[in-house]
Amino acid sequence: GESVGLHLPTLSVQEGDNSIINCAYSNSASDYFIWYKQESGKGPQFIIDIRSNMDKRQGQRVTVLLNKTVKHLSLQIAATQPGDSAVYFCAEKEGTSYGKLTFGQGTILTVHP
Amino acid sequence: GAVVSQHPSWVICKSGTSVKIECRSLDFQATTMFWYRQFPKQSLMLMATSNEGSKATYEQGVEKDKFLINHASLTLSTLTVTSAHPEDSSFYICSASPGGYNEQFFGPGTRLTVL
Secondary structure (H helix, E strand, O other), rough: OOOOOOOEEEEEEOOOEEEEEEEEEEOOOOEEEEEEEOOOOOOOOEEEEEEEOOOOOOOEEEEEEEEEEEEEEEEEEEEOOOOOEEEEEEEEEEEOOOOOOOEOEEEEEEEEE | OOOOEEEEEOOOOOOOOEEEEEEEEOOOOOOOEEEEEEOOOOEEEEEEEEEEOOEEEEEOOOOOOEEEEEEEEEOEEEEOOOOOOOOEEEEEEEEOOOOOOOOEEEOOOOEEEEO
């Protein structure tokens, strides 16, 4: 996963726009990936997951894309709403590590009305 | 379903005291529970993994004698921060998993402030 930094990347969008949040991972042995949303002062909330045998998965207003060649994961949020404002983390799990997740750096998403 | 609670939600203590944080899975049995620490504007860092009835596995750099973890039942794990110091002030988050490769369900976190 990404190394932890002191300053999270930020993304500002207008309400109704589509948002794309990116994540790079470094462990080629990771076979399961999850996107989480974390609001201020709360625990992470599951958004969507994808296994390494897939390259795309869609949920309600969200799509996750996985590019194993370049070790890149993205989260697309359609018609972004003010309630989507939060910090978004990707997390990866290595196939041999029982349940252990490694979290990425995180991105602060701000949606302006 | 799949609700995880933490208690307390926030705690303020004096330097040198010990603080216990509880993590409970309310509607499922958690074979494995995880404890994370999160500093402001940073990501979650895994501290330890605990399996019910066995000793916790600590991540590199995490002092097991300072962060005592007990997972005595399938619905409860506790994290005790012993002899807390101001640098231990952080947001502590637990997660619980029913086992296998199922997702982890996260608690709401506990904000610890050590004066």
